Amino acid sequence: MTALSFTVKATEGKARLGRIETAHGPADTPIFMPVGTAATVKAMTPDSVRATGAQIVLGNTYHLMLRPSAERIARLGGLHRFMGWSGPILTDSGGYQVMSLSKLRKLTEEGVTFQSHIDGSRHLLTPERSMEIQDLLDATITMAFDECTPYPAERQTVAESMRMSMRWAERSRAAFRPRPGYGLFGICQGGVHGDLRAESVAALTAIGFEGYAVGGLAVGEPQDEMFRVLDETCPLLPADRPRYLMGVGKPEDIVGAVLRGIDMFDCVMPTRSGRTAQGFTRRGEVNLRNARHRDDPRPLDSACSCPACTSFSRAYLHHLVRAEEILGAMLLTWHNIQYYQDLMAGLRAAIGEQRLAAFVTDFHTTRGLGDIEPV
Amino acid sequence: MTALSFTVKATEGKARLGRIETAHGPADTPIFMPVGTAATVKAMTPDSVRATGAQIVLGNTYHLMLRPSAERIARLGGLHRFMGWSGPILTDSGGYQVMSLSKLRKLTEEGVTFQSHIDGSRHLLTPERSMEIQDLLDATITMAFDECTPYPAERQTVAESMRMSMRWAERSRAAFRPRPGYGLFGICQGGVHGDLRAESVAALTAIGFEGYAVGGLAVGEPQDEMFRVLDETCPLLPADRPRYLMGVGKPEDIVGAVLRGIDMFDCVMPTRSGRTAQGFTRRGEVNLRNARHRDDPRPLDSACSCPACTSFSRAYLHHLVRAEEILGAMLLTWHNIQYYQDLMAGLRAAIGEQRLAAFVTDFHTTRGLGDIEPV
Numbered sequence: 001m002t003a004l005s006f007t008v009k010a011t012e013g014k015a016r017l018g019r020i021e022t023a024h025g026p027a028d029t030p031i032f033m034p035v036g037t038a039a040t041v042k043a044m045t046p047d048s049v050r051a052t053g054a055q056i057v058l059g060n061t062y063h064l065m066l067r068p069s070a071e072r073i074a075r076l077g078g079l080h081r082f083m084g085w086s087g088p089i090l091t092d093s094g095g096y097q098v099m100s101l102s103k104l105r106k107l108t109e110e111g112v113t114f115q116s117h118i119d120g121s122r123h124l125l126t127p128e129r130s131m132e133i134q135d136l137l138d139a140t141i142t143m144a145f146d147e148c149t150p151y152p153a154e155r156q157t158v159a160e161s162m163r164m165s166m167r168w169a170e171r172s173r174a175a176f177r178p179r180p181g182y183g184l185f186g187i188c189q190g191g192v193h194g195d196l197r198a199e200s201v202a203a204l205t206a207i208g209f210e211g212y213a214v215g216g217l218a219v220g221e222p223q224d225e226m227f228r229v230l231d232e233t234c235p236l237l238p239a240d241r242p243r244y245l246m247g248v249g250k251p252e253d254i255v256g257a258v259l260r261g262i263d264m265f266d267c268v269m270p271t272r273s274g275r276t277a278q279g280f281t282r283r284g285e286v287n288l289r290n291a292r293h294r295d296d297p298r299p300l301d302s303a304c305s306c307p308a309c310t311s312f313s314r315a316y317l318h319h320l321v322r323a324e325e326i327l328g329a330m331l332l333t334w335h336n337i338q339y340y341q342d343l344m345a346g347l348r349a350a351i352g353e354q355r356l357a358a359f360v361t362d363f364h365t366t367r368g369l370g371d372i373e374p375v
Numbered sequence: 376m377t378a379l380s381f382t383v384k385a386t387e388g389k390a391r392l393g394r395i396e397t398a399h400g401p402a403d404t405p406i407f408m409p410v411g412t413a414a415t416v417k418a419m420t421p422d423s424v425r426a427t428g429a430q431i432v433l434g435n436t437y438h439l440m441l442r443p444s445a446e447r448i449a450r451l452g453g454l455h456r457f458m459g460w461s462g463p464i465l466t467d468s469g470g471y472q473v474m475s476l477s478k479l480r481k482l483t484e485e486g487v488t489f490q491s492h493i494d495g496s497r498h499l500l501t502p503e504r505s506m507e508i509q510d511l512l513d514a515t516i517t518m519a520f521d522e523c524t525p526y527p528a529e530r531q532t533v534a535e536s537m538r539m540s541m542r543w544a545e546r547s548r549a550a551f552r553p554r555p556g557y558g559l560f561g562i563c564q565g566g567v568h569g570d571l572r573a574e575s576v577a578a579l580t581a582i583g584f585e586g587y588a589v590g591g592l593a594v595g596e597p598q599d600e601m602f603r604v605l606d607e608t609c610p611l612l613p614a615d616r617p618r619y620l621m622g623v624g625k626p627e628d629i630v631g632a633v634l635r636g637i638d639m640f641d642c643v644m645p646t647r648s649g650r651t652a653q654g655f656t657r658r659g660e661v662n663l664r665n666a667r668h669r670d671d672p673r674p675l676d677s678a679c680s681c682p683a684c685t686s687f688s689r690a691y692l693h694h695l696v697r698a699e700e701i702l703g704a705m706l707l708t709w710h711n712i713q714y715y716q717d718l719m720a721g722l723r724a725a726i727g728e729q730r731l732a733a734f735v736t737d738f739h740t741t742r743g744l745g746d747i748e749p750v
């Protein structure tokens with residue numbers, strides 16, 4: 001029985017070009033995973049998600065366990081069939097969202113008891129139950145159950161939280177049911193403290209996982225703090241396993257993290273921004289609600305191949321946003337996911353051709369230009 | 376200079392199989408036109424609309440003149456380019472919606488003055504201005520400006536309203552700018568009064584139009600009233616021009632109207648229902664919000680080829696509706712338009728093969744079965 005595998009095909013500095021082979025197909029790294037919270041990447045069909053080049057999507061254990069429930073999804077054939085996505089799916093453990101979204105939660109060594117934010121029903125989430133739920137969902141990549149330490153927090157709080165997460169990581173490993181082409185990822189905690197991060201990595205690698213995530217970042221700390229933690233932590237992580245920076249992030253965060261050896265990313269930003277009139281372009285973010293786009297016949301991003309850019313003008317996107325048309329959210333979401341996938345494809349090609357440094361310089365230069373001049 | 380043309384290819388009873396040839400391509404009749412109120416068929420991309428088999432869509436003069444404005448759409452290359460729809464577009468005259476949606480409206484022989492429901496701005500809509508707006512939009516089929524008589528109304532009110540609409544029809548014809556492959560349709564009024572309908576048809580045919588619409592129906596009258604008016608009115612309309620029943624309707628209304636000689640239809644029902652969890656199926660309408668679908672692995676309509684039915688279960692659609700996911704509205708809208716297009720394709724094939732009577736019997740029998748039994 002062989003778990004999912006990971007191969008590093010090329011490196012440039014600390015950056016890695018790689019491929020994860022799973023039971024549901026490959027995932028080429030560095031990779032961005034669109035977020036499909038409630039078994040749908042919001043405002044996108046699975047076909048559209050695939051058309052952007054996305055290979056793997058993320059599902060949220062907390063949302064799915066509450067509605068429609070993991071047992072129901074299992075009866076209906078698993079999450080892949082339920083949501084019509086045949087590629088790999090990574091599910092989070094529920095630990096992060098139960099603390100940020102649920103009501104009346106109580107954290108003990110055993111796990112978290114909480115009330116659903118949807119109907120007030122009571123639930124218990126433990127490492128064992130999180131593994132069971134992710135198994136019922138048939139997640140290709142299962143995340144160990146952890147506590148995402150609040151930021152900012154006292155060092156002592158961070159240390160105690162991290163150590164409990166490491167005990168939970170061991171329980172997660174024990175409860176995880178191995179299957180060919182599937183895998184379990186451990187999550188490194190320790191806040192912004194290098195020694196606690198090192199302690200966490202040592203605990204995780206002693207247990208052994210198919211991949212390693214860096215958690216507890218992108219929670220409000222400055223970018224240079226995050227990069228410093230990655231500078232200190234990535235070299236400690238096993239070179240032959242994929243590294244996943246959870247919940248990141250802005251395009252410049254992703255580029256900086258790839259330079260530091262991260263392979264996998266997820267973030268609600270492209271999808272959420274698509275529903276609030278924000279478009280990511282090679283020259284930075286654009287607010288389509290702004291009146292400057294009212295008469296603009298040009299595409300949102302002339303270098304983009306998505307339907308929003310090849311078939312429609314900024315003027316039309318502006319109109320859809322102003323008229324609160326669903327198509328506005330659909331097109332901008334599609335475009336934003338396309339932008340993220342293009343960015344990742346560009347990073348992969350650059351690493352493969354040993355020109356990552358030039359790619360990154362060009363990335364920052366083009367963003368620095370700012371949006372095109374108004375018509 | 377030749378206007379759009381219409382050819383009747385086959386008939387069965389009063390029902391006609393035909394084709395309209397326009398500057399923007401053909402439209403095979405009987406045809407259903409999805410409504411694209413604000414330059415978008417809500418929750419659909421133009422590609423998806425085309426994929427259902429739809430050949431022509433409708434735009435609303437009232438909405439578009441207020442936002443983004445006809446002049447802006449003209450500057451941006453016309454409505455086809457603006458909304459990414461290369462096929463024929465029919466625009467209504469604005470007369471109906473100005474009376475139902477605007478504020479502080481005042482109707483005179485000249486036209487209607489009103490305040491925008493969006494920003495309170497003041498506007499004047501006349502037959503001449505309506506023709507100018509539809510020209511700026513580059514509508515393939517322009518509708519004459521008329522007053523949709525309220526229902527119910529006194530006979531005298533109906534008669535006076537109809538006669539003013541006929542004077543407006545003459546002014547519309549005079550103001551319309553003919554172009555090859557384009558056309559202007561007159562609108563018959565007269566409420567449920569056969570003699571007033573006849574007087575209206577006589578006035579319209581004396582003016583001469585590329586097509587004739589029956590207006591002022593589907594405004595609350597019983598179905599048998601509507602069918603009686605069609606029984607009396609359709610035989611009076613020129614046989615060599617397309618006939619359009621405005622704002623209709625439910626599947627059984629469409630089937631009954633095709634049997635009475637109507638060629639064209641539009642209605643918000645499939646799109647609006649798609650945003651309120653209603654799915655049209657061969658066995659009648661289904662409310663996907665209902666808990667009976669919660670564990671149902673079967674498609675919404677097993678005979679349907681749309682993505683909602685081929686890729687997803689009722690359980691998934693139910694989940695999307697309950698979670699208020701945009702994808703729910705997207706998939707149900709797609710399905711409903713597909714259902715309407717399949718119905719029209721079925722009617723066309725049946726007329727072409729002289730088996731319309733059997734088709735209609737089967738249509739009613741299948742609907743009479745009601746929804747499939749719960750699992």
Ligand SMILES: [Zn+2]
Nearest residue numbers: 304306309335
């Ligand atoms: Zn784009």
Ligand SMILES: [Zn+2]
Nearest residue numbers: 679681684710
């Ligand atoms: Zn369908």
